[in-house]
Amino acid sequence: MTHSIRFKFILFILAILLVLLLLLNTYPITSSRDAVFQEKRSSLSGQAAVVSSALGSLERLTPDGVSDVFRFLEISSFDRIVVIGETGNVVFDDGHDAPELDDLRTALEGRSVFRSVFANASFSSSVSVPIGTQNALIGAVALYESDTERAGIILSIQQRIVILSLVIGIFAILLALLFSWLILRRLYALTRSMNIVAGGDYTHRHVVSGNDELSELGREFNALTEQLELNESQRRRFVSDASHELKTPLASIRLLSDSILQAEQMDADTMREFVADIRTEAGRLQRTTEKLLDLSRLDDGVKVVPEPVDLKQVTLDALSALTPLARDRNVRLDSALDDGCVIMGSADDMAHVIFNLAENAIKYNVPDGTVMIRLSQDADTVTLTVEDTGIGIPEEDRLNIFTRFYRVDKARSRASGGSGLGLSIVHDAVIAHGGSIRVGNNKPQGSVFIVSFPRPTLEEIGI
Ligand SMILES: Nc1ncnc2c1ncn2[C@@H]1O[C@H](COP(=O)(O)OP(=O)(O)OP(=O)(O)O)[C@@H](O)[C@H]1O
């Protein structure tokens, strides 16, 4: 395929070259030839007028009379002169072969004839004019002239142009070859890099030099490869984290069931305790896999048909679902929810967002702490804020809390049944809805999560 690009490129250059050289080889020659024709016509016609008027002074055209006139005029620059009388008879001819009389006969009818041809390295020109007045024509005279000097100049110019054309042609082809080689060499290098990356080596980077379109392509390719490398490492980490998360509760379940099976005798209460533990671990597994499925659905970017979602209603539902947990932890749930905070999207996703944020605010709170949820809107944004008075998130962890399986305090979070997936789901859902999420400090202690969504127009809501 690359060969064909080179082939097409050279062909293109050749075509342009051919047109240019054709023009160069024809236009100057034909135009200077035409100029010579023009000049011949006027000089020969002028001389013919002089000769004709001199001959017109004779009463009759006789060989002797004509010769006398020519001698008197001292004409010597013509190759041949032919004079015919009024009947068409040849009166004077200083040529060797039989003269061509057609033009002379036309002249005898009162019309002058001029001819000039450029052939055999010479301009051969002739002019035939009538002799006498319009009413009394007594004959016609033809002057023949050949000019090898000017023809020679034109021929030598032509020769030089041909040589020049050859030199230009060879030079242009060499340049085209060099240029295509320079371009194609870089394309080959880029293709090699692509093959290496396609083979799975995402650490490979294309060496970019210069600042033209090909360098830009190389840079874009490197950026793409970098993204691939990042995705690949995220994927690997995700798989290993997920396996690890699933492995721990599975190992507990195995251990607990082994204990039951191996015990010779186990009283019913102990057995119940073990089975209850197994149930807890199975619940943890179930929650983790459900969250993983949520994430994978968000990853797939499957677009649900957006519907108007009243965030106030979704928040109230989440709060009532979380009331038992808050009571357990001795945390007070407060809210200030404006009416009419509607966005376009999926009610399920919004339920996940609000539930996870509020659940975290309760779980990572302190006894007698508070959770405050606010909902407000301005001209173009709907804002949800979840504030807590809990343990807070250290500055250095804030960038990572939206990463899958990331927990600030591993032991504490796991103990509270957390899988480290909640905020990833929140983040992905918010982004999928065109929104943004930030986390900051709450005063005097605790965290605050601020989520903003674009406010839909009335038309979008369908009002
Ligand atoms: N409001 C908060 N206050 C303090 N730390 C928080 C808060 N919210 C989240 N975190 C920290 O961020 C981590 C990630 O939160 P995330 O919700 O993703 O996971 P999780 O709560 O541990 O588990 P899951 O939500 O999947 O049950 C938590 O483990 C916790 O350390």
Ligand SMILES: [Mg+2]
């Ligand atoms: Mg959570």
